[in-house]
Amino acid sequence: MWTESSDPESKPSRIWVSNSKLAELIATNPYILIKRLNSPIIPFLEFLRSLVQTDENIIKALKRSRWLISCDIERQMKPNIALLQDYDVPISRISYLIMTKPGILMQKPDTLREIIDNVKNLGFKCGSGMFTLAIHVMSSMNKLTWDAKIELLKSLGWSEKEILDAFNRNPLYMTVSEKKIRAGMDFFVKKLKWKPSVVSSHPKLLTHSLKEKVIPRTTVWRILMSKDLIGEEKELIYMLNLTEDKFLEKYVTKYEEEVPYLFKAYKGELEFGWLVGNSEGKLRVGRFQKL
Template identity: 40%
Template sequence: MLRVFCNTLLITKATDSTSRHVFLRTISSTESTSETLDSINDKNLTISYLMNSCGLPFKAATSIAQKIRIETTEKPDSVIELLQTNGFTNTHIADLITSFPRLLFADPVKTLKPKLEFFQSLGFSRSDLAKFLSSNKEILLRSLQNQIIPTFNFLKTFIHTNENLVSALKQSSRIVGCNVKRNLEPNIATLRSYGVPDSNISKMIIIQPKPLTLTVWRFKDVTAMVNKMGFDPNSRSFILAICSMSVMSKQNWESKREAFKSFGWSDDEFLSAFKLQPMVMLTSENKLGKLMDFFVNVLHLKPSDVAKCPNLFLLSLERRIIPRCSVLQVLMSKGLIKNDVKIVTVLNSNKQRFEKRYVTRYEKEAPEVIKAYEGEMGFLGFDS
């Protein structure tokens, strides 16, 4: 029996750093030659379109071409045009299509345009919305009428304004796809059962709504642990503690707790520090170690003193702590301030207060404070 073979060659343009990509496929007579050629042509068109119109690199385009097939560019062109006219840059489009390639086949008039207009009506600027949607593809998968609007209407019973809603969405887009009946309502009911006022629930939705999207049993478990630690349900720290504990596993929690205890803290000092600043547990163990080493071995602070001010672990060593210490070092060396300055208080003071008291006040007498404050001077310790 006569066997027919067809060789198909696909060559992409070479770049300075990559060689040409060549695909060779042999088709036997056991396949339908015409159908296979159509398939190959569609795949070639898909790869070409993803590269030229969506800005994808060759490797990503070929990978996505395994999942979708563009037979005609009419609808994809309409989708790309709609995105571009609504402020999406080439980078936004490439990111969006890479993570959500079937978007190219969505109805631009009935499906996409109403969602874009709805989010713009909330107060998103076009540039902010493009950035938001391109990094949160799941939003475009949700039904506007059945999911997005009902969820937002529920949230607004607590946070009231579109401005607050936009703030909440920027903190966690997951809330868009959260089931109101299955997650939001029961989790909020759990907070209320512990006496958390609605005003604090509103703050939680605005500053960190992600914990409210947890499963009911997980949220109840975290809330019970926070309550057992002695947090006051009426305080803001109660919801901050829930936010902190809900994003890490019990194993990760114990690992960080042991890291703090390795500094010489007792269980009581750790609990006291966590109650003072619940977000301290979100700091990486690597950063915790570097900061404590600096506080104890360079600034000669006692670990117990640091435990009384856990907010220090939220500060940047390079951008804030060292430059401020360098400023103090300059001023001490010139006798402009005393050596008994309370370093913890200085590090914790806000930017305006520190600059007014230690930089602008002395910049004429000690011009070096500017370089010190800008991080251009090293710091080895006040006794160096």
């Protein structure tokens, strides 16, 4: 399917959507069916394409919000885009926001300005990638949610400075649910005997899935530790932040001769023991059990 501008004085403008993509788009955004394919949809789609460049990216943006198609360009999107540009946010990052969280550009400009001012006051450099990401995160929660997470982290041993420093390092950790934050801190502090400050210095740790990533990789780490093949705390932090392919290459395939059962252990197919932490944070060989 394609739509074409009906304005005789304008250059022909086509927006192509394949049948399969059209079906996918309608399934995720049925609101598009009740809008006419002349005004205001065509001008809006043309404006959107000028920002995100491709029709594929238009579809991505429309799938993110069912209400984007009805957004007021003149009263919402253009003022918000101009506001972001006033703070040195490049069009490439504005395009990223449209495709990942279009609601940022659909709110009242005064609301967005308040969010931007808050981000700036937290020490982020205007226009940087982290600045844009912080805007993304702070737009996704209200003040009550933000304050509740601050209080939760304080109750888990973080100082307010550590919380804000961690936000500057990795804003995304504040999008993690309270339940997942508690579970992560329980694992790192109670199971591994790490100090809360270790986690606050590496907030990305809280964004990882315990079941899918943290526990399986910790299993590998402890096996290799028990054989004096790798180092301690810092090594595990590095391991947890690797892509799957890099992790397997550096820590499983590499040691398959020394530890032939390592891959099965990583996949949770073996029952064996752990190295457990003591109160001083040192590691010792413990009774074999699953976490």
